[in-house]
Amino acid sequence: MHAITVSDPHAGLAGLTLTTQPHPHAAENDVIVRVHAAGFTPGELDWPGTWSDRSGRDRTPSIPGHELSGVVTELGYGTTGLTIGQRVFGLCDWSRNGALAEYVAVEARNLAPLPADIDHTVAATLPISGLTAWQGIFEHGRLETGQTVLIHGAAGGVGSIATQLAREAGARVIGTGRPADRETVLDLGADTFLDLDADQLEDAGEVDLVFDVIGGDIRDRSTALVRAGGTLVTIASPPSLQPENGRAVFFVVEADRNRLTDLALRLRDGRLRTILGAVRPLAEAPSAFNSPGRTKGKTIIQVAEGN
Ligand SMILES: NC(=O)c1ccc[n+]([C@@H]2O[C@H](COP(=O)([O-])OP(=O)(O)OC[C@H]3O[C@@H](n4cnc5c(N)ncnc54)[C@H](OP(=O)(O)O)[C@@H]3O)[C@@H](O)[C@H]2O)c1
The missing domain is CATH 3.40.50.720 (NAD(P)-binding Rossmann-like Domain)
Structure with a gap:
């Protein structure tokens, strides 16, 4: 699959590169999500989990972008609570590969169902x-x-x-x-x-x-x-x-399915709005995040089109 990866902790945003990576593996309680839209926060590149796994071992090349919206395509061993074909949005674990990719493996508990009338690009601004x-x-x-x-x-x-x-x-x-x-x-x-x-x-x-x-x-x-x-x-x-x-x-933000559900309802009811900025395809992620000057709103990478 296509993905954006980083390999050099000292390269900063210039290190974001479009590469081909293996399809992710669904571990226990995971789902595989076909990513429709993903967000990225530049601060991620300074966080230890981008470069090493939970044992402190080097895990490069790693895929950044830890918030996503998409559709479940596979369930891991013993996964409950979500179903194949379901629209979901949420956070990826910091020390696993992220969502600037066509597919991502995520613990199901880190995701919440996404109401049908919220667009993936808007949902990806929220987690x-x-x-x-x-x-x-x-x-x-x-x-x-x-x-x-x-x-x-x-x-x-x-x-x-x-x-x-x-x-x-x-x-x-x-x-x-x-x-x-x-x-x-x-x-x-x-x-x-x-x-x-x-x-x-x-x-x-x-x-x-x-x-x-x-x-x-x-x-x-x-x-x-x-x-x-x-x-x-x-x-x-x-x-x-x-x-x-x-x-x-x-503190570093933690996943919370119930809170995500509440935030999505606020968004749908018009009690909350996010500021969606540029929407760019996966291949343009490196240039989108390296563009000089101020951009209004959250830049979102649209990996797949449709609902
Ligand atoms: N610990 C965590 O869990 C966690 C979670 C999310 C984000 N973060 C980090 O928190 C930071 C903010 O994230 P964000 O997504 O909200 O970023 P953002 O969308 O860029 O918002 C930051 C805002 O602060 C403004 N700002 C920055 N420096 C300023 C200054 N010196 N004077 C006046 N305004 C200033 C920015 O204006 P300009 O755009 O003009 O600079 C922008 O409006 C990032 O460093 C991110 O990595 C941490």
């Missing part, structure tokens, strides 16, 4: 961003109605969903981003927009939760904004600073 936003805001951040949350990168994949979820939960939302993101962020439901190029971060005042997707200096300076008992959640990298009287949490 990583949706689960990360939910887990960051509510599970690690413990955000409650009436609290204030500062969401960095609020126009991006994860931040745009976090903004909508936090707003719907009755929190006061301060979204940050580039100057051009103002309208998008306010339109997603943020009460206030903070332009990280022009405004002072400190203007946000004290907040119950900082949800950071950017890291570095912006994350470190945000630590001081966390009020006593509050939390800084970051998905960029482990934080070097802790809030004085609060917690700092870094």
